[in-house]
Amino acid sequence: xxxxxxxxxxxxxxxxxxxxxxxxxxxxxxxxxxxxxxxxxxxxxxxxxxxxxxxxxxxxxxxxxxxxxxxxxxxxxxxxxxxxxxxxxxxxxxxxxxxxxxxxxxxxxxxxxxxxxxxxxxxxxxxxxxxxxxxxxxxxxxxxxxxxxxxxxxxxxxxxxxxxxxxxxxxxxxxxxxxxxxxxxxxxxxxxxxxxxxxxxxxxxxxxxxxxxxxxxxxxxxxxxxxxxxxxxxxxxxxxxxxxxxxxxxxxxxxxxxxxxxxxxxxxxxxxxxxxxxxxxxxxxxxxxxxxxxxxxxxxxxxxxxxxxxxxxxxxxxxxxxxxxxxxxxxxxxxxx
Numbered sequence: 036x037x038x039x040x041x042x043x044x045x046x047x048x049x050x051x052x053x054x055x056x057x058x059x060x061x062x063x064x065x066x067x068x069x070x071x072x073x074x075x076x077x078x079x080x081x082x083x084x085x086x087x088x089x090x091x092x093x094x095x096x097x098x099x100x101x102x103x104x105x106x107x108x109x110x111x112x113x114x115x116x117x118x119x120x121x122x123x124x125x126x127x128x129x130x131x132x133x134x135x136x137x138x139x140x141x142x143x144x145x146x147x148x149x150x151x152x153x154x155x156x157x158x159x160x161x162x163x164x165x166x167x168x169x170x171x172x173x174x175x176x177x178x179x180x181x182x183x184x185x186x187x188x189x190x191x192x193x194x195x196x197x198x199x200x201x202x203x204x205x206x207x208x209x210x211x212x213x214x215x216x217x218x219x220x221x222x223x224x225x226x227x228x229x230x231x232x233x234x235x236x237x238x239x240x241x242x243x244x245x246x247x248x249x250x251x252x253x254x255x256x257x258x259x260x261x262x263x264x265x266x267x268x269x270x271x272x273x274x275x276x277x278x279x280x281x282x283x284x285x286x287x288x289x290x291x292x293x294x295x296x297x298x299x300x301x302x303x304x305x306x307x308x309x310x311x312x313x314x315x316x317x318x319x320x321x322x323x324x325x326x327x328x329x330x331x332x333x334x335x336x337x338x339x340x341x342x343x344x345x346x347x348x349x350x351x352x353x354x355x356x357x358x359x360x361x362x363x364x365x366x367x368x369x370x371x372x
Contacts, residue, residue, distance in 0.1 A: 060192045061155060061213060064199045065125050066092055069099060072203070076117050080128035081105045107132045111140035111154070118150035123203060130156030130171035130212060134178065142181055145208045149183045152208045153199075159188065159212035159250060160301030161343045167334035171212070175249075176306030178210040179279045185232065186278040188212045188300075190253035191221040194276065197230040205232055212250065219254040221274070235282035241271030243362050244295035246354065247286065249275050249308045252299030252329075255344075259354035268362060278308060283315045290316045290323040295361045297326050299349055301340075304329040324361050328354060 066088060068075045076099040079089070092100045099122070103110045107128045114124040128137075133156045145152045161170045178186045185207060189195040195213050202209050209232075221238070222228065228236065238253065239260050246256035253274045260270040271293055273285055290296055296316065298309035309327030316323055328349040335343055344350035348357065 061195050061199060062089055062127065064196045066100075068199070068203065069096065072123075073099075074121065074123045075203070076100070076114075076122045076124040078103060078110055078114055078117075078124055078126045080107055080110050080132075082127065107137040108140050111137045111152070112144050114152045114154075115140070115144035115148065115150055118145075118152050119148070123151050123153070125153045125155060125199070127155040127157065129169075130159045130174060131169050134171055134174035134210070138177060141178075141184075141208075141210075146181045146183045149207050151206065153202050154208065154210045156210065156212045158215040160214065161330065161335050162215040162218075162251075162301065162340055166337045170335055172301070172303045172330050172335060173306070174210070174212060175278050175300070175302050175308060176310075179306075179311065183207050184279065185209045186212075187232065187276055188250040188278060189276055190248070190250060190274050191218060193220065193222060193224075193226075194230065198232070198276075201230055201232050214251065218251055221254050221257060230276075233277045233280045233282060235276065235285045236274040237271065237285070238274050239270070239272040241269040242293055243269045244297065244358050245271040245273060245289035245293045246297045246299060246358060247273045247275050247289065247308070247312055248299040249278060249302075251301055251340075252308070252349070255349060255351055255354050256297070256299050258351040259358055262351070262355045263358060266359070268359065270358060275308060275312075278311065281311050281315060283319075286312050286315045287319040287321060290319070290321040295324045295358070297328060297354065297358050297361060299354055300329040301344075301349075302329050303332060305332045326357050326361055328357060 065077045079102050081104055103113060110126050110128055114126040117124045133154060159171050175186060178184050187198055189198050198211055238257055246260060248256040256272045260272045263270050271289060298312050300308040304327040307329060313325055330347055336346060
């Protein structure tokens with residue numbers, strides 16, 4: 036159960052999974068902001084087809100909505116220039132190219148000058164199905180290591196909109212990672228919850244273990260928690276949407292209160308969410324059993340999420356089995372707690 040104030044929302048495994056597309060909702064939200072706030076600008080990389088709403092707005096406001104073509108480095112450089120001119124640019128491009136090809140411009144043009152550029156990286160994680168060259172599994176680690184950068188991975192499409200809203204007057208640059216297309220919805224339609232950059236959300240309560248997820252890892256952790264509840268286990272789920280600054284207080288509290296931590300991310304487990312969580316716990320001096328789930332330190336195999344996640348053990352079944360084994364090492368899969 037996720038609670039906010041006096042409102043509560045029950046999650047059930049019997050509920051149909053509603054799929055939503057952040058790549059559709061995010062540009063719509065930015066264009067709405069453009070109409071209300073003359074500071075807002077929107078730049079993308081080869082994503083303005085004929086007849087689209089983005090193109091229509093661009094023809095009307097060419098100084099604030101533009102497509103730079105397949106040129107991510109130029110995208111970042113132009114965005115930095117617009118920020119220096121007083122704008123708040125939202126720069127949208129494929130995640131694997133934005134976080135790798137344009138990292139020099141992100142580091143020097145944007146972060147070094149601490150400019151309010153909002154970098155929106157689509158096709159995050161292994162989800163594109165385009166193979167190792169088109170996977171974005173190093174972006175958390177890269178962006179986390181750049182000074183002044185805030186790093187966010189929304190758990191679903193609706194939360195992506197909340198990030199856009201919260202980012203407008205947020206100081207400094209932001210790197211926001213969203214998925215390729217439809218992904219499961221974590222929060223029910225109309226769920227009224229507070230979103231704050233840098234402050235995690237406790238999606239479910241639990242005392243036996245805590246699953247900390249980012250991006251799709253939140254939904255995977257939620258489903259695992261629901262399964263384990265049927266076996267008699269009580270598993271907390273934390274939506275760690277902000278990778279940097281990490282909500283260390285929530286991490287340390289979970290470690291102290293539940294004693295078992297599982298992190299779930301569609302990212303290399305070296306340098307990602309799991310590494311940051313482990314460091315926070317170690318620095319706090321808390322003794323805890325911890326397991327990091329995600330892509331091992333290798334170039335992931337070619338495939339779709341339904342084949343990649345199980346291969347590396349961070350699908351729902353894998354998260355469930357790992358958490359169960361951490362809580363009760365001698366319990367067989369599916370055994371009652």
